[in-house]
Amino acid sequence: MILKAEKISKEFIREMKNTNRFFAVQETDFILESGSLTVLMGRSGSGKSTLLNMFAGLMLPTSGKILLDNTDMYSLPDKELSEFRNRHIGVIPQGQTALHSLNVLENVCLPYTLGGEDAHEADALALLETLEIAPLQAAMPAELSGGELRRMAIARAFLRKPEIILADEPTSDLDDETTKIVFSFLKHAAQNGSAVFVVTHENDAVQYADRVFRMNAGILEEQ
Amino acid sequence: MKFSKSLPFRNLAGKPVRTTVLILLTALLSLTVFGGTLMIISLKTGLHSLESRLGADIMVVPYEATTKANLENIVLQGATGYFYMDNARYEKIADCDGIGQISAQFFLASASSSCCSVAVQIIGFDPETDFTITPWIQKSYGQELQKFDVVVGNDLNAFVGDTITFYGIDCHVAAKLDKTGTAFDTAVFTNQETIKALIQSSLDLKMNTFQNIDPEKVVSCVMINAAEGYTVEEIVNDINIHVKKVKAIQTKEMISGISDSLAGISDIISILILVVWVLGVVILLLAFTMSVNERKKEFAVLRVIGASRNRLAGIVMQEALLTCLSGSIIGTALGLVIIMPFHQMIEEQLNLPFLLPASGKIIGFVIAAVLVSVLSGCISAAASAFRISRIDTALILRGDN
Numbered sequence: 001m002i003l004k005a006e007k008i009s010k011e012f013i014r015e016m017k018n019t020n021r022f023f024a025v026q027e028t029d030f031i032l033e034s035g036s037l038t039v040l041m042g043r044s045g046s047g048k049s050t051l052l053n054m055f056a057g058l059m060l061p062t063s064g065k066i067l068l069d070n071t072d073m074y075s076l077p078d079k080e081l082s083e084f085r086n087r088h089i090g091v092i093p094q095g096q097t098a099l100h101s102l103n104v105l106e107n108v109c110l111p112y113t114l115g116g117e118d119a120h121e122a123d124a125l126a127l128l129e130t131l132e133i134a135p136l137q138a139a140m141p142a143e144l145s146g147g148e149l150r151r152m153a154i155a156r157a158f159l160r161k162p163e164i165i166l167a168d169e170p171t172s173d174l175d176d177e178t179t180k181i182v183f184s185f186l187k188h189a190a191q192n193g194s195a196v197f198v199v200t201h202e203n204d205a206v207q208y209a210d211r212v213f214r215m216n217a218g219i220l221e222e223q
Numbered sequence: 224m225k226f227s228k229s230l231p232f233r234n235l236a237g238k239p240v241r242t243t244v245l246i247l248l249t250a251l252l253s254l255t256v257f258g259g260t261l262m263i264i265s266l267k268t269g270l271h272s273l274e275s276r277l278g279a280d281i282m283v284v285p286y287e288a289t290t291k292a293n294l295e296n297i298v299l300q301g302a303t304g305y306f307y308m309d310n311a312r313y314e315k316i317a318d319c320d321g322i323g324q325i326s327a328q329f330f331l332a333s334a335s336s337s338c339c340s341v342a343v344q345i346i347g348f349d350p351e352t353d354f355t356i357t358p359w360i361q362k363s364y365g366q367e368l369q370k371f372d373v374v375v376g377n378d379l380n381a382f383v384g385d386t387i388t389f390y391g392i393d394c395h396v397a398a399k400l401d402k403t404g405t406a407f408d409t410a411v412f413t414n415q416e417t418i419k420a421l422i423q424s425s426l427d428l429k430m431n432t433f434q435n436i437d438p439e440k441v442v443s444c445v446m447i448n449a450a451e452g453y454t455v456e457e458i459v460n461d462i463n464i465h466v467k468k469v470k471a472i473q474t475k476e477m478i479s480g481i482s483d484s485l486a487g488i489s490d491i492i493s494i495l496i497l498v499v500w501v502l503g504v505v506i507l508l509l510a511f512t513m514s515v516n517e518r519k520k521e522f523a524v525l526r527v528i529g530a531s532r533n534r535l536a537g538i539v540m541q542e543a544l545l546t547c548l549s550g551s552i553i554g555t556a557l558g559l560v561i562i563m564p565f566h567q568m569i570e571e572q573l574n575l576p577f578l579l580p581a582s583g584k585i586i587g588f589v590i591a592a593v594l595v596s597v598l599s600g601c602i603s604a605a606a607s608a609f610r611i612s613r614i615d616t617a618l619i620l621r622g623d624n
């Protein structure tokens with residue numbers, strides 16, 4: 001699967017000196033290929049999350065198109081786009097994303113159980129094992145540390161073995177050791193054919209990357 | 224997927240206090256709607272039953288009866304009492320214009336002393352002409368009453384086959400009437416042959432306040448239905464002008480006091496239902512809004528995982544449905560448990576005819592009350608469901624990381 005962005009931009013309305021609008025993402029072309037790990041770095045507020053959210057189908061670009069194997073993502077009806085995201089795009093958003101009425105294992109199984117499918121608990125447990133939080137499977141999110149919650153979100157995004165993985169600062173709460181585990185995990189997914197896109201401030205991420213981009217005030221540049 | 228693992232259920236179970244409060248609130252809502260409606264309907268059924276039990280357009284009594292032996296207390300409140308007038312007056316009344324059906328009735332009150340089993344109102348009728356009591360007795364007892372057969376009202380502690388004694392005469396309980404919710408539930412009915420014998424015996428025992436009457440030559444009251452082409456008012460006026468020492472009363476007027484207080488109580492209950500309903504809907508609305516608002520982030524996460532906008536709305540609606548359905552079932556069940564066993568007490572407290580509708584109708588009200596409460600809950604949740612389906616996922620995910 002190829003995710004292709006054609007001349008996308010995102011403009012927000014904000015009070016400023018001369019004008020009340022600004023571009024968080026300037027007109028950008030971009031291709032996310034299967035089997036490769038792309039790393040996006042850049043200063044805070046430069047538009048990285050905005051770009052990732054547009055790729056995820058969660059934010060309509062102000063201009064341009066995002067094509068998934070030649071279908072315009074945002075031309076799909078909500079139901080189809082949602083279903084597509086559920087099956088084929090694993091999103092790890094910035095910040096904490098637990099559902100507090102479910103325990104860790106149930107949170108991880110959500111991509112399946114949401115649509116009433118079998119939970120695939122064995123797969124979920126294997127992921128928890130790799131991310132070293134298997135003993136926490138029955139714990140409630142409120143009991144977990146920030147890094148543990150982060151790994152739970154990573155496991156959840158990977159459960160359906162999506163072709164596209166979009167991770168927004170997946171290692172921000174993690175120690176060096178765990179960061180390594182997560183990056184080799186992402187690398188492994190890329191080697192197995194997924195298209196992996198990671199926004200990060202981690203300089204070491206470059207080691208794992210097939211391509212590295214930098215975002216600067218809404219302008220995307222390949223390094 | 225098992226119901227107990229479904230997300231709406233888990234969300235409710237995860238907030239036990241809030242869920243319980245919401246369930247209790249809908250329970251209160253449905254209790255008021257169901258209990259209130261059942262009260263109003265029972266009162267109306269009671270009034271209707273009273274109307275059909277009186278069964279005549281006009282009741283003519285000796286003039287003294289309207290003052291001395293307070294007629295309304297006997298007919299409407301279940302007090303005991305009796306009065307008599309000469310047979311000749313019956314003939315005069317029968318001669319008036321516009322009389323469709325006419326039949327005499329005979330009253331006697333039994334005493335609470337040893338001569339009688341119970342102190343009750345005994346009403347005798349003429350099987351030849353009667354049109355008010357016979358159709359009613361027919362429902363419980365298909366045969367003609369023999370001498371010393373009596374039919375007892377539903378509230379009396381006597382059963383078919385029992386023997387009850389009035390003024391030293393043993394009477395046989397031939398039938399027990401269905402409940403009417405009126406003063407007639409505590410009365411005893413018999414034919415004129417029997418009641419004349421009982422009156423004679425009460426005279427012989429010197430226990431009748433009237434001493435110089437011949438039971439064969441008196442009646443207590445005359446029931447009349449207007450003939451076609453005549454208004455009830457015309458006949459009442461005619462009798463009151465032409466027949467001396469009697470008072471003709473429209474039965475509709477007699478029970479107008481009751482229908483007035485009934486209308487008053489119905490209004491109060493209706494207002495109560497409305498107030499509770501509006502308050503309930505407003506509180507539910509606020510509760511659902513708050514509950515959904517504080518979980519905005521979780522709903523955004525569901526979007527990220529692949530829930531469609533409709534699915535988010537569906538989760539909110541399912542939560543509301545689950546809460547309101549359990550609440551309203553509890554509420555109506557509570558209503559049944561409160562009203563069914565205590566309806567006798569309610570009847571006494573209100574001092575109005577009160578008759579529960581048939582069980583089939585009650586089941587209908589149960590279903591209607593559950594539906595109304597569930598619908599109210601769903602309406603209250605609909606706004607929240609709609610708003611959550613419109614969320615800007617990316618914007619919400621930015622918040623409070």
Ligand SMILES: Nc1ncnc2c1ncn2[C@@H]1O[C@H](COP(=O)(O)OP(=O)(O)OP(=O)(O)O)[C@@H](O)[C@H]1O
Pocket residue numbers: 012013014024042043044045046047048049050051094618
């Ligand atoms: N919904 C919005 N409305 C208005 N402005 C927004 C909105 N979303 C993002 N922005 C602005 O767009 C710019 C880019 O935001 P974005 O979240 O993409 O930055 P980022 O590169 O991910 O930063 P960080 O590294 O801190 O996560 C910021 O200046 C932000 O304030």
Ligand SMILES: [Mg+2]
Pocket residue numbers: 048049050094168
């Ligand atoms: Mg960001």
